[in-house]
Amino acid sequence: MNAPTITSDLHVRALEPLPSPERVLAELPLTGSASDVVGKARDEIRDVLHGRDDRLVVVVGPCSIHDPAAALDYARRLAALVPSLEDDLVVVMRVYFEKPRTTVGWKGLINDPHLDGSHDITTGLRLAREILLGVLAAGVPAANEFLEPTSPQYIADAVSWGAIGARNPESQVHRQLASGLSMPVGFKNATEGSVQAAVDGCITAASPHVFFGIDPQGRAAAVETSGNPDCHIILRGGAHGPNYDDASVAGANEIGVKGGLPPRLVVDASHGNSGKSEVRQAEVARELAASIAAGNDGIFGIMLESFIEPGNQAPAPSGLVYGKSVTDKCIGWDETERLLGELAVAVRARRANS
Numbered sequence: 001m002n003a004p005t006i007t008s009d010l011h012v013r014a015l016e017p018l019p020s021p022e023r024v025l026a027e028l029p030l031t032g033s034a035s036d037v038v039g040k041a042r043d044e045i046r047d048v049l050h051g052r053d054d055r056l057v058v059v060v061g062p063c064s065i066h067d068p069a070a071a072l073d074y075a076r077r078l079a080a081l082v083p084s085l086e087d088d089l090v091v092v093m094r095v096y097f098e099k100p101r102t103t104v105g106w107k108g109l110i111n112d113p114h115l116d117g118s119h120d121i122t123t124g125l126r127l128a129r130e131i132l133l134g135v136l137a138a139g140v141p142a143a144n145e146f147l148e149p150t151s152p153q154y155i156a157d158a159v160s161w162g163a164i165g166a167r168n169p170e171s172q173v174h175r176q177l178a179s180g181l182s183m184p185v186g187f188k189n190a191t192e193g194s195v196q197a198a199v200d201g202c203i204t205a206a207s208p209h210v211f212f213g214i215d216p217q218g219r220a221a222a223v224e225t226s227g228n229p230d231c232h233i234i235l236r237g238g239a240h241g242p243n244y245d246d247a248s249v250a251g252a253n254e255i256g257v258k259g260g261l262p263p264r265l266v267v268d269a270s271h272g273n274s275g276k277s278e279v280r281q282a283e284v285a286r287e288l289a290a291s292i293a294a295g296n297d298g299i300f301g302i303m304l305e306s307f308i309e310p311g312n313q314a315p316a317p318s319g320l321v322y323g324k325s326v327t328d329k330c331i332g333w334d335e336t337e338r339l340l341g342e343l344a345v346a347v348r349a350r351r352a353n354s
């Protein structure tokens, strides 16, 4: 008799159990003061999104986190700067642990915390949570892109603003995920440029859903959500060029309003809006500041990719330049400080003009 044909796991090499979310949260709990930082920023971002607060949300920080010391150094620099800006800006740090790749590449600190291809996800999850708690202890709220459908169970309680990246606004998995997240979530326009994909993502995420997930014990679970009322568009440019100009912002808001979204959005000065050049990114940020100063109230937030050193370097397990991005090119700290000051001035001008 022939052996039965093997039909499963033909391309699976291993299944490594992970600690449950409940266990990781118990080891690294969110303290009362940290949850206050998370909650206050969520409320402020909601108020700006819905037009109840005339400040500008600025999501600023590294393209990706790879070094805990540099991430906390950056958070402390922001913490020192924020008191002089908070009348005009709601500053949230990019604390991004999961990188969606165009094809293949380093997938971020959760997936490969040692940057050596060992994919020690158990360590990555704990390290990511430790870094988030450190950022919150500095008094700085955190932003994150949600990429893996189950990883939010380990970190989302510590995040004040979430993004669904340009490779995923049409993904049902990510739309469902956003429908259950507790913070405002931005959907990026698709890499090829479609704003409708982001608007459809927001509409879908605002509805209730039932889908596959895990519970706090890590068991497979049917997750039932009530829908997220705080989703919005992020313009990041695309294959056909940038989309941060006034006409593109107005056009995107028109599509959003038809879909029931508030008439304001976030503009990402990086990615397709800067051709991934940190020099161009600063120029884009300054053009956006000029538009805001001239009264553009269709922009409620700006995203900047910024780290301590400008530029980027290839990811590696050792020998890295401290404070320099291992993914996209970032604006350096000195330029970031100048830009945040200029954005605050622009908000004051918009306020004075309104």
Ligand SMILES: O=C[C@H](O)[C@H](O)COP(=O)(O)O
Binding pocket: 063, 099, 100, 101, 102, 103, 104, 105, 271, 327, 328
């Ligand atoms: O923000 C990061 C990158 O733009 C994104 O992860 C895609 O990067 P890649 O095109 O280098 O893979």
Ligand SMILES: C=C(OP(=O)(O)O)C(=O)O
Binding pocket: 063, 096, 099, 100, 145, 164, 165, 166, 167, 188, 236, 271, 272
């Ligand atoms: C991956 C990112 O951007 P995008 O989805 O726009 O490429 C990012 O913001 O880190």
